[in-house]
Amino acid sequence: MQAHALAFCRAVSLAHLLIGIAWASTTAAQDRHAILVGVSGYPYLSEDARLNIGSDLDPTKDGPANDVLTMKTTLLQRGFANDNIVVLADGVSDTPLPTRANIISAFEATADKLVAGQDDYVFVFFAGHGSQQPARSRHMESEPDLLDETFLPYDVQPWDTEAELMPNALLDDEIGSLLAGLRNKGAFVWMVADTCHSATITRSNLVHLGEEVKFRSWDMRSNAGSSAHSMATSPVKVAPVDPVALEETAGGFVGFFAAQAHQSAPQARLPKNSEDQKTRGWFSYAFNMALSEQPDLTYGQLSQRILDLYNAEYISRFVTPYYENIDQFQGVAAFANTSGNRQMQWQVRKDFDGNLMLAAGLLHGIGTGTKLAVFPTATAGEDEVLGLVDVTHVKATEAKVEHVHDHKGDQPRIPARAWARLVEHEPALSLRVSLESASGASVPETNEIAESLRETASAQRTIRFVGNDQASDVRLVLHRDHLEFRLDPTDRIGHAAQGKAVPPLATPFPDQPELQQAIEDRLMKVYKSSLLMKAADVISEDPAIGGVELHMSLCANARPSCVDYPERAQITQPPSLSPGDRLQLSVVNTKFELIDYTVLHIDTDFAIAAVSQGRLTKDDDPQRIMQDKITPGQSGTQQLIVILVEGRPGEELSGFSFFQDPKTYLWARDTAPTMRGRTLELEVAERAQIAVYHWWSSEN
Structure with a gap:
């Protein structure tokens, strides 16, 4: 598993965790593209590797093939042009096979179509087997468990005992590089993966689910020395993908993954009790079902709705989806790539003593006095508000809320599991900042910086501009050619400031907005480090x-x-x-x-x-x-x-x-x-x- 990423069910976004998140905004010229990959049959592996309940390769039986077709329908309904949707799936007519070479070519061809600076959008979908293999020597230092996570293309070959790998498997680092190639063009990427790497679990462990369930995981060593490869001519081994580093100007990323690192992704005959039953991945099915029910869901609401569907079918007892960057894009409409209006919301639940507890605290920037509106579900409309609550006690990762009341002052009934949305925010910590001039500093420039600080403090409640005669956490000192940031090593932020320095800003600045943004960026870093230390x-x-x-x-x-x-x-x-x-x-x-x-x-x-x-x-x-x-x-x-x-x-x-x-x-x-x-x-x-x-x- 990657040290800087998650197991394959999420490691495919490796580059984003290494570099950070870049933001893109929507423009009128934006193009939408999609790459849909579904692997149902594996002709070079033993027959039980197939992700179909029946014995024949049939679109009515093969889960990944059905998932790809359903996903394409969803994208067409969302305005994606048919010519911009690349489908690689066995069991789907008139589409290339999802071989390793074809998958790599699809990413490269899509990247060639993207226009830098246009803020394009790319939807990527993988369905099929995931697994693990020992990390290659050049990756050993970034793999805590010394394993590479892999996606198995159609032409993957049996386990090579001597090399300890499956030829043609697509590694997590390679997928990260392919994604980086898209994002470095400025495109926003939404990746959905209905696959995992865990060992196979048989239906006998899940009889309560009613229908036969198969898991999208594969023990690669189970094919070691197998004669299954005689089913077809041995495929060509495709060269490794060249590493691609994520650039600072790269587009954003959000990931929806079917399972946690230790879990497998299930598939079954769905929908239940329907004449239209087909073998489908549970995650893909819940994903498309949620969007068909409520087309205007945000990324955050969609993630919660999928969890609700899992809980309703008891799937969540064994599998919990993983969502990457959901906090950053929680309030953004699905299939949008702008930061938008971030409507923050968290779960509210009752503890054993009947107290209402908010699943957010100091580490989420929540302070005593914060007000929130309570809703029965994550996807509830504004007219379904149950009442308001106040944060009364704050801890590192949670907070106690009280004073529940509706607009009439009555005490509404709050369900055992509800959702609270931010209404009026009180920060957990305010960073006190002062300004002074060193000998030889320009008076007009000092006044300009002071005005920038006042505007920052009025807009950003986590920063407070104070006078020179007051205690401060950060003291700004303007010199003739630069602005210095001096940290006060007091008990208040001492642990955060110890042995650290904020890079100075060269002056003069070309314009006021740029100066204000540069100051705010540096102060926000100090603020977040201080918040972490305070929570500790x-x-x-x-x-x-x-x-x-x-x-x-x-x-x-x-x-x-x-x-x-x-x-x-x-x-x-x-x-x-x-x-x-x-x-x-x-x-x-x-x-x-x-x-x-x-x-x-x-x-x-x-x-x-x-x-x-x-x-x-x-x-x-x-x-x-x-x-x-x-x-x-x-x-x-x-x-x-x-x-x-x-x-x-x-x-x-x-x-x-x-x-x-x-x-x-x-x-x-x-x-x-x-x-x-x-x-x-x-x-x-x-x-x-x-x-x-x-x-x-x-x-x-």
Whole structure:
């Protein structure tokens, strides 16, 4: 599994996690393209590899073929031109076979059609077998479990015992490069994958589902030495895809994936009790069904509706879909690529004591006094509002809400599982910023910067402009040729500021808007790092979640073996690491059915990157979630923030990779700022843990 990505059910978006998220906007000239890949039969593998319930290759029986046809119908209804939809599927007439070479060619041909700067849109769909194989040597350092996730094209060959791979399998890194080729043209990409890599599960484990269920996973070694390849002439082995790095100007990405890392993607005869029953992937079926019921769903509402359909059929007891970048695009209409109006919403549920708990807290920027509107479902219209709630107590990953009332002042009945949408936001933290001039600085330029700060503070409630005579967290000092950012190492942001520096801004600036944006971008990095440290301090006041242990080890070039690496709280000075040293992080979970994890890296200049994110099951053995090599960079303190939260079956992964997005907290714009201190009233046990590791990095 990729250290900077998720298992194949989500690792195909590898490049986005390594670089970050780029945003695209819609223009009148935008073109829409689609690549639909469905693999049902595998002629070079044994017959039980086929994803059809019957024995013959038949579109009425083959799940991926049906999924591709249904998906194409959905796209045509959404305005995609037929000529811009590339279909690669066996069992579908007049379409090329989904071989490795044809899949690669389809991506390259689509990339050639895209126009840079036009903000085109590309929908990518994969359906078929997923699996794993030992990582190639050049990928070992980025693979914590030393495995590459793969998608199996039509012409994949039996397991090669000597090479430990399946020839013609499409690797996660290769899919990431193919996606990067699209996004580097400025195109927004929405990828949907109805596949996974887990070991095969037989129907006998799922008899309660009523219909025969087969899983889209394949144990590649099961074909080692098999004579199945005699069914056809051995196919040509296709060369590897050249690596493609994601550029800073790349288009955005959102991913919908059928299962978590440890799960398989099911298919069955659907719809139930219908004469039109065909073998379909459950995820594809729920995806298209949700869009047919409510065509105007946002990405966030669609993701929740799919979960609702899974829960209604008990599928969620075994499979939970994974959604990537859903926080960033939650309020954006499906098949749109602009950030739009981000309507933030989170689940509200009752705990064992009857308290209403919001599934958002400090790490989501929520502060005491925040007001939210409660709705019965994630897709409910504005006229279905049940009432309003106020946030009264805030913790790291959740908050207690009270004072439920409707417009008449009555107490409405709130269901056990409801949804709350942001109405009036109170930030969890306000960054105090002041400005002063050094000797020789220009007075007009000082006034210009002061005006920019006032405009930023009036629009962005997380930043507060204060006078020189007041305490500040960040003091801006204008020199003759640059603007300096001085951090006050007080207890308030001390952990975040220690050993770090904000890059100065060269002056003068060509225009006011550019200056304001540059200042805001730098301050937002400091703000988010401070928020992470504050959440770590808050959660440390409660005992860590029992039964879950973190193990960090350092494998230094100068040492023959790896050694334990302590958390920040256990040492006074950060250790000094050199380029080439490796950090490995594992989790032992002996108590909880599910644990969701996020690993964030904070660089010396406060830049935040998501290193790893996923979901772990209960296991007495260590599960490695990260393996990173130290690379040359700026001198200063670097940090890893590890966030663990108890996962809930049938619900989305509780992830925090959105911290790497520069626009994460821009939805929190309102009127005059309010200072909020740390809330110490922690009445409801929070099953979460935050660990901080830090080190000193030198330039060479």
